Amino acid sequence: MSVLNDIKLKAKELLEKGDVDVVIGYAKGTLNGKCTPYFVRNANDVENLVWENGCDINLANYLLKISDKAAVIAKGCDTRSIVNLVKENQLDRERVVIIGASCPSTESCQKCNHPDPVIADVFLQGETKVNNDDFSDLESFSKLPSEERRNYIYKEVSKCIRCYACRNVCPACYCKECFVEENLPAWIGKTTNTSDNMIFHLTRAIHVAGRCVGCGECVRACPMGVDLSILNRKIMKDVKELFNVESGLDLDTKLPLNDYKEDDPQYFLIGGEKCE
Amino acid sequence: MDRKIIAFLCNWCSYAGADLAGVSRFQYPANLRIVRVPCSGRVDPLFIFTALKNADGVLVAGCHPGDCHYTSGNLVARRKFALTKSLLEFIGIEDGRVQFDWISAAEGNRFAETATKVVEDVEKLEEWDRWGGEK
Ligand code: SF4
Ligand code: SF4
Ligand code: SF4
Ligand code: FES
Secondary structure, eight states: OHHHHHHHHHHHHHHHTTSOSEEEEEEEOSSTTOEEEEEEOSGGGGGGBOOSTTOOSOOHHHHHHOOSOEEEEEOHHHHHHHHHHHHTTSSOGGGEEEEEEOOOOOSTTOSOSOOSOSSOSEEEOOOOOOOOOOOHHHHHHHHSOHHHHHHHHHHHHHTOOOOOHHHHHOTTOOOSSOTTTOOTTOOSOSSOSHHHHHHHHHHHHHHTTTTOOOOOHHHHHOTTOOOOHHHHHHHHHHHHHHHOOOTTSOSSSOOGGGOOOTTOOOTTBTTOOOOO | OOOOEEEEEETTTHHHHHHHHHHTTOOOOTTEEEEEESOGGGOOHHHHHHHHHHOSEEEEEEOOTTOOTTSSHHHHHHHHHHHHHHHHHHTTOOTTTEEEEEOOTTOHHHHHHHHHHHHHHHHHSOOOOSTTOOO
């Protein structure tokens, strides 16, 4: 309650002083236990803000859709996406006031080791969760016979109707022209055959490598219940193990896929060592 | 069994290496379809995934580290390749299906050897379902 009060006070102050044109946060959703993104432009409307379990949507993406000076109420993943967007020159840090607060979501955010904001202009300390995501799900998956693994992924992608909601909500997928829409050349078929769906999902997973923050937005947005977070998580683990980088933790570390070291591992070469 | 392999070769080293293999009359199987790319750094893993919709295997080759015509194209590329290879393995794609190598313009012999190895490896694998094909 007190964190919510602090959020409201801060939002009100920023709007009344004219420091920002809009505060992006959450209001109660229409479904029980769900919260919806909420844009406050009038200081009186701060009363509608909420901060509770169900405030899980990654708000960073909205900052790209508006050009006003904005404040955003941000938990761990939002701030990590913001860090990446600033590093990729998609977002002007000066245009955004970050009201940071510890993630209030308990259900959908268990596989997250960074519930607290990594950057903030004001940090409203709440109760900090301690999660310990050790990627054990990947380990058990890896132990399955290869055929079973492949079939699992095929089955998951075959549900996909290629609406691209997952891409549209992803804060790492902001390309003005995504490869799926390019026509000359057409990189990928427009069908929803397993093959085209595989190409879409594998490519997207690799495109967001080192930039995905594991916010889960892509899974939440999917109308067909497709959950391929295991692909993103596998890449996240590899990026950490091979290049020693975790996505979006600070403004200084270079994006891992824009960087290299002379002695980067080369197990992928013919005759190379196998990766863990 | 006529298996098709798509080879993405960088213009400055591996493509020249393939050319040298030809000029030197080093034999390698005709299953390879070569796509010349400006640099291994140009190889979006998308190319590999899409190639596998229409072919049975993929070879990607570029200049040796330190020799890239654009200095660091292959050094940035190898991080992508490392992740791609690992991801493919993770989802149950055989090790031989997609292979990577560094081959210089002077290594005509090595190109022929690598090409032969990749073709032989892919021929040993079970028939590829081309990403599950049509639903
Ligand atoms: S899938 Fe790739 S091309 Fe499409 S928006 Fe995301 S990063 Fe850009
Ligand atoms: S890929 Fe999914 S989990 Fe990763 S940043 Fe994008 S929306 Fe979030
Ligand atoms: S949101 Fe779901 S159905 Fe739509 S493209 Fe993404 S995975 Fe496919
Ligand atoms: S030019 Fe050959 S790898 Fe860059």
